Amino acid sequence: MGSRLEKKSAEVRKRIEGHSFTGEDGDEYEGSTFGGFPDYFRRKKVKLQNRDADIRAHSGDKPQIFKGVVAHVMGYTQPSLQILHQELVSHGAGFLQYLDGKTMATHIIASSMPPKKALEYSKYRIVKPAWVMDSISSGKLMPWSDYRVIQETPRQNVIKLDGGKMMSQATQPSPLRYREQTQNSFYTNQLQNAARSQAPGGSSPFATPRLPPRLQAVESIEDIDDVDEDMDDGGVDLLNYEDSKKASNKPVEELPKETPVPAEKPENAQEIPAIARPPRDKVEERPTVSFPPVDLEKPLTSEEHNARLLADPHMRKSSTANPEFLKQYYSESRLHHLSTWKAELKSKMQRLTTEKGPAARTIKRKPGERRYIMHVDFDSFFCAVSLKKHPDYVDKPTVVAHGNGTGSEIASCNYPARKFGVKNGMWMKRALELCSDLKVVPYDFPAYEEASALFYEAILEIGGVVQSVSIDEALVDITSIVMSAAGSKGTGVSEGSIWREQEKADEIALQVRQRVKEKTGCDVSIGIGGNILLAKVALRKAKPAGQYQIRPEEVLDILGELKVEDLPGVAYSIGGKLEEIGVKLVKDIRQTSKEKLISVLGPKTGEKLWEYSRGIDRTEVGEQTIRKSVSAEVNWGIRFINQEEAEEFVRNLCKELERRLLNEGVKGKQLTMKIMRRAADAPLDPPKHLGHGKCDTFNKSVLFGVATNNAEFIGKEAVAILRAYKFSPGDLRGLGVQLTKLEPLKASTTGLDGSQKRLNFGSFAAPPSAKKQKLESIEDFESPKKPKPVPKEDLDPINDDPLTPRKPKGHPALALSRATAADVHATTPLNVGGTQFIMPTNPDPAVLAELPLDIRKHFVKPSKNLALIASESREPSPALKSRTNSPAPAPAEIPPDIDPEVFHALPEDVKAEILASYGPRRGQSVLPQSPRKDRVILHPQKPRTPTKRGGIRGMFNRTKARERQSDANAGLKQTNFLAGKKRAQTEQAMDGLDEIDPTFLDELPEEVRKEVLADHRRRKAQRVGLNIQKREPAPQRRHDSGEGQAKLKFPGKPIKVSFTGSGLKDLSEIKDMLNAWHRETETEGPHRDDVAVLEKYLAKVVKQERDMEKARKVVKWLEWIVEEDDGEGKGKRAWAAAVEDIKAAVQGAMRERGLGEMVFG
């Protein structure tokens, strides 16, 4: 499936991400009066330029047979483009002037189409012009298939709705089919689950921290707990659609409808962390582990499940329920230790190298000079060290692990154990299958540090250039030592000198091995080669307890027989891609052209492997690098029973992050929040004890205007992001915070002496200047940094299994209805209100239902890019209208990217499908707001191109590889513009704006287009929508400088503007609007109210969207526009003043957030 799908998905994802969402309640998310500047302008422009609207307006009562159709005419046609356009539009169709590949055309009209193009557009319905004309003459929509330009092919990747079932016609040959089936049934299954979920309550989990939202849990899936995660691809039973439909219709009532249930105190209350309190009485009743069977009937919410789980003191102690969790966890996490040690060692070695520096070390290598590199590594490091305290196990198969349960991971195994096939990183379960009487010895981190310190002492004694690879391994460039000892230059070919060099190298290695053995009692092995790659390859041959030097003449032979995975950097995924092209051994790589490798693996990787296969590796030992990120994350033991716990945990993570930042002496400008959430089809209890199990991952980043290392500040931002996702706290499985775009702390405040634990390298302590240099080097590097773009967000749902259905509470359709019930105009948490882009007219459900799924999705959430078709709020669906006043905001379950009106117009089963295809998970039940969450799983059936990543391996067995995958779909929009729940009344009055007719950008007047293009060469110009209303009777139009001042208005709904993920997009859109606004009021000056609107918007950007860079750019842009204005008069002066006011407003917002003054540049 290729790039097309991939692209689409990315696009849709972005689009979705771009959506703004309203926040929940809370000060932070106060209602805004200004839904969206961009949206506002767009509407205005739309109105002015809307030709299609005119056409429709003059179309009299022609039958709207093309309602729901969005057409695009391609190539020469008969009748002409103009006529087709006219006819289509006047009969109800939407029209796209051109496709950009991301649009949502439903039909392409063409007389003919070359194969290549046909393929490109294979997902559209490509019909002949006659379809249009015949439909018109017959007064009804003719079946498009009778007018196909291209005959259907078996592999066409069009998704069809088969009855209620969504099936994908594989694009991929067979392998995917089974998968699709699985997926299909999978989501079906979810529907059933959804059915059992509860009715929506009225409260938000955030509103009342003590009350966990009641979300339904995945029921039956629990029974499948044991499914091996590595193989659980099809673990969920397939259910047929009918069944699920049935199921979804009844159970709703079985569940308590109650909304929030008051928290009650369990008997053992004192044992449960304060806030945590499951809402259900069941919990209280059972302090310990055993619970009544009743549970099977009513699935527990994940919070309830966690509450029960944590009722066991042991569990509580090892999970996040323990306030000391972070500390405890990190003290026991081998991977954390490994990472920490590595960072410290790397830094330390770099420092030493720098110091010794210029002198001996920094050797300027002459081209062609031979090098002698040693790769030194302990054998079974953890195991060997731990065995020193358990000498009796030395010759027995032994491993280091925390326990002997099935889910315990083996950090290290000795060679006797390896004979059975046991490997590092393997789970105990598997290891025991391979070797039933495996001995398990405990970790001894302090001992590892000691052994390592001694090891590095020995390494440093050599005198070569050292690069730390990890706690137990290092690279040493001994070239200069060898050369001087051998008295050679390193370039000659004298066999004598080469021999002497090699002898010297071997001698050094032997010495080191002996020294380390003496000091630590453990064996190290050493590989020696002419470069890093060869040293590593030699190391493999050296182990265990040996050394090996690869001589130049044997390089190709040795290398050739290795499996590609033996090369550094090649593992499962890349190995899979190579296997796909018939490359298994390194020598096979040599038979493959560099071009081929590059096309399959990418330029860098392709070339690198091409070289590796020939023994080439130019990387130098000891290259200096600077840290680019600092992060802290935990993906084990995460079991929350309410939102507050999760937030508290995030704050603690941020404190940890702050510690690390201080320790590194850096601050960062960009925060990335990483979230792992239980996959929809994953059991509440994963196979691994307190593990994360199969998850969807969501990452979202935000740019701060200024670099920071403040835990409180970062914590606020992180929590805001977490909240924005509105995940059920009980489903969280992993959380992390990362800071990037680092800057050195002020030299004065060097935070070098962080409290963090450091390795103690007594003897080879770094020279005095060490610390300082570190900072300086950072500074040097960083100084040239330039401010960057904007915030970004992103998230993804899994696509592996694509569908991670979300479970709405109650019958999906019901949930939806309820969602809509919320007053769209009011708070609309859902993006629903958005008019954003919707179909030009109400899409005919029937037509919609028939669309290929991917196209349908576009409807649902058209891309901003696309021409926006406006929504039709003109004829609000009855459903919408009627429910306008529901007190509780709605629930939310309509995916934010779906237009509610469109949604409601759909047949129930289709609604269910859509819901199911959307994010995993439950609707957050009670949330009044929308869920913006997103899940986009866009192409449920599109299993991320298997081609890439993983190759063959990616197609099967992917479960394992992606247990932790990041779902690339869900998109959270980062902007939280929440439209306030209470919009000013004036705004409400403006809701009428929603009724503006939609239009397509490309229809903008030439002048506008040109202007925009000229300004920027931004292509999106066409999208600009402008809607300026004169306050007075107004003279008019755009470019005449009428006297009436233009008045900005609020969009009726929250901004749905597509703030697409990349702030840049939003920015371009905003810029276009600013251009238009300025142009319109150039001579008159902006209207004060409009300026206020922009100020308010920017304040929002700063305070809510938290995108300082964007705010800065917007202001700068406006300033530039104004400066460019050649005029002199009042208009220019008024504009200049406006710019100042706007700047002041932004500064005000910055201050409110506790940020410093913004430098607009």
Next chain:
DNA sequence: ATCCTCCCCTAC
């Protein structure tokens, strides 16, 4: 062509 963002992948 180059840069940038958002991931994926890899290593220990």
Next chain:
DNA sequence: TAAGGTAGGGGAGGAT
């Protein structure tokens, strides 16, 4: 029971 962290290389695809 169990402690599934963390940083950097680099690819895909969009923006410039």
